[in-house]
Amino acid sequence: xxxxxxxxxxxxTSAREYDISTRAVCRELGIxxxxxxxWNCCGSTPGHSTSHLLGVALAARNLALVAEMxxxxxxxxxxxxxQRLAMANVEMQSNKKLCDKVNWVTGKPYHGGVRVKSILExxxxxxxxxxxxxxxxxxxxxxxAVYYGCLMVRPKAVQVDDPENPLVMDHLLQAAGAETxxxxxxxxxxxxxxxxxxxxxxxxxxxxxxxxxTRAGADCIVTACPLCHFNLDMRQKKINQVFGTGxxxxxxxxxxxxxxxxxxxxxxxxxxxHFVDTRKVLELVG
Amino acid sequence: xxxxxxxxSLNDNFDFIMHVSKESGQPVEQCYQCGKCTAGCPIAFAMDxxxxxxxxxxxxxxxxxxxxxxxxxxxxxxxxxxSRCPRNVDLAQxxxxxxxxxxxxxxxxxxxxRDIAMFYDCFLNTVKDNGKLYELGMMLNYxxxxxxxxxxxxxxxxxxxRSKIKFLPAKNKNHRDVRQIFQRVKxxxxxxx
Numbered sequence: 375x376x377x378x379x380x381x382x383x384x385x386x387t388s389a390r391e392y393d394i395s396t397r398a399v400c401r402e403l404g405i406x407x408x409x410x411x412x413w414n415c416c417g418s419t420p421g422h423s424t425s426h427l428l429g430v431a432l433a434a435r436n437l438a439l440v441a442e443m444x445x446x447x448x449x450x451x452x453x454x455x456x457q458r459l460a461m462a463n464v465e466m467q468s469n470k471k472l473c474d475k476v477n478w479v480t481g482k483p484y485h486g487g488v489r490v491k492s493i494l495e496x497x498x499x500x501x502x503x504x505x506x507x508x509x510x511x512x513x514x515x516x517x518x519a520v521y522y523g524c525l526m527v528r529p530k531a532v533q534v535d536d537p538e539n540p541l542v543m544d545h546l547l548q549a550a551g552a553e554t555x556x557x558x559x560x561x562x563x564x565x566x567x568x569x570x571x572x573x574x575x576x577x578x579x580x581x582x583x584x585x586x587x588t589r590a591g592a593d594c595i596v597t598a599c600p601l602c603h604f605n606l607d608m609r610q611k612k613i614n615q616v617f618g619t620g621x622x623x624x625x626x627x628x629x630x631x632x633x634x635x636x637x638x639x640x641x642x643x644x645x646x647x648h649f650v651d652t653r654k655v656l657e658l659v660g
Numbered sequence: 661x662x663x664x665x666x667x668x669s670l671n672d673n674f675d676f677i678m679h680v681s682k683e684s685g686q687p688v689e690q691c692y693q694c695g696k697c698t699a700g701c702p703i704a705f706a707m708d709x710x711x712x713x714x715x716x717x718x719x720x721x722x723x724x725x726x727x728x729x730x731x732x733x734x735x736x737x738x739x740x741x742x743s744r745c746p747r748n749v750d751l752a753q754x755x756x757x758x759x760x761x762x763x764x765x766x767x768x769x770x771x772x773x774r775d776i777a778m779f780y781d782c783f784l785n786t787v788k789d790n791g792k793l794y795e796l797g798m799m800l801n802y803x804x805x806x807x808x809x810x811x812x813x814x815x816x817x818x819x820x821x822r823s824k825i826k827f828l829p830a831k832n833k834n835h836r837d838v839r840q841i842f843q844r845v846k847x848x849x850x851x852x853x
Contacts, residue, residue, distance in 0.1 A: 383792045383793035383795075383830075384793070384795070386826060386830070387795055387819075387824050387825060387826055388795065388819065388824050390823065390824060412791075412832055412833045412834050413832075414787070414791040414792060414832055414835075414837075414838045415787040415791065415792045415793050415838075417784075417787070418783070418793070419736075419737050419780075420779070420780035420781075420783040420784050421784065421787075422737075422756055423737070423756060423759050423760075423780055424759070424760065424763060424780055424781075424784060425760050425763070425845055425849065426683070426756060426757065426760060427845050427848065427849070428784075428841070428842070428845045431841045431844075431845060432787070432838070432841060435837065435838070435841065475848065478844065479840075479841055479844040479845055479848070480837070480841055481837065481840060482837075524736075524737075524738035524739060524740070525738075527743075528738065528739035528740065528742065528743045529739045529742045529743060529750060529752065530742075530743065533743075537740075537743040538743075561740075562702060563702040563703075563736055563738035563740065565702070565703070565736055566736050566737070566738070567736075567779065567783075568703075568734070568736055568776065570779045570799075570802065570812075571772070571775035571776045571778070571779040571802075572706070572734070572772050572775065572776065575703060575706050575734070578705075579702055579703075608815065608818070608819075647822040647823065647824065648822075649818065649822070
């Protein structure tokens with residue numbers, strides 16, 4: 375299996391755990407990722423919020439690069455990048471007028487033909503035995519609150535799973551031996567990039583997610599989105615200060631936990647760069 | 661909100677209603693104000709007009725009020741409204757369209773909306789220059805523009821100690837291609853204004 379890989383702009387910075395663990399897990403599971411040469415920012419929320427055309431064009435240039443690579447499938451780890459690339463792909467294929475306009479804007483004609491998949495879809499698309507037969511350190515004692523956020527499950531044209539009760543990441547973690555708890559904030563919004571401009575809003579939303587995960591008895595939260603991760607992990611201290619709470623819930627990318635279960639060392643999965651200490655989880659897993 | 665003459669508003673702003681429908685690709689007239697979007701919106705508590713009211717303002721042609729609203733900027737693009745709408749209106753797309761229109765029309769923004777738009781600008785400026793987002797440059801620029809020089813300084817330090825900040829931007833080889841995207845979009849949008 376060979377995929378063009380879009381790492382996203384936070385791959386070496388705020389979301390380094392995701393990129394490192396995605397590459398490590400894929401290597402181990404025989405999924406070949408080839409980084410798209412000279413990929414550019416997908417535009418993210420600022421792109422499409424400023425101009426619809428700009429948002430589609432920034433993402434479409436990357437799709438054109440994938441087509442130039444001669445690959446049919448492309449994947450992104452970041453949920454926002456995935457959603458932007460996938461949405462642009464849908465629009466380029468369904469709206470001829472827009473497609474022509476975008477192709478003039480980018481100077482790199484793209485007419486569809488590439489399939490965009492999130493890394494969650496790719497890894498969860500493996501047979502459960504491909505994970506369970508490789509388990510070195512099953513996550514037996516671990517209770518996880520699996521958190522999907524918004525961008526992978528909405529809108530319908532690009533959703534990876536059900537927008538209200540997605541299960542695909544739950545099943546993956548179950549295959550790795552973890553318990554996945556039932557809780558009600560699976561697809562609640564963390565407030566995303568409002569954190570920079572209106573932090574109070576994000577602290578409230580993120581605080582609610584931490585409260586629900588704690589109430590359901592989770593040992594940790596598992597996510598597939600860098601913004602969710604950053605808001606839940608980095609801002610946890612601030613939430614505790616502002617609301618007088620005492621949360622100490624480690625927040626992982628699902629690739630980190632799958633990696634741990636199949637025997638990759640925590641250091642090679644960037645367990646040591648989190649804001650909330652991850653040692654509690656390592657002790658539980660043993 | 662003071663009393664409004666709806667007949668006049670509808671007549672005067674028919675073009676606006678049509679424009680939003682066409683640009684967002686959404687059947688805004690379909691909305692029957694059930695309020696499901698507002699019930700599920702995680703940010704509604706902070707908005708001046710809740711999501712279903714924003715849509716109603718579009719239906720009634722209240723162009724200036726809706727384009728000046730905080731709500732269209734506070735929308736976090738989570739698409740919960742979209743996925744739950746019983747009338748198949750993609751409200752997130754409508755919000756996107758309204759933000760774009762507010763920018764192109766040069767609507768002056770205040771409070772939360774101003775900061776959000778400023779953040780988007782700072783983000784995109786680094787993409788225009790480098791081809792990729794340059795997080796540190798974006799944050800410094802945002803602090804400078806909002807005159808909060810030490811905002812998030814503690815975050816910056818904590819990120820630095822975890823190697824989560826790069827001092828220099830990761831520039832694309834063909835960053836001029838990306839700059840051209842910005843230029844051409846501007847060119848096209850000025851033509852259709």
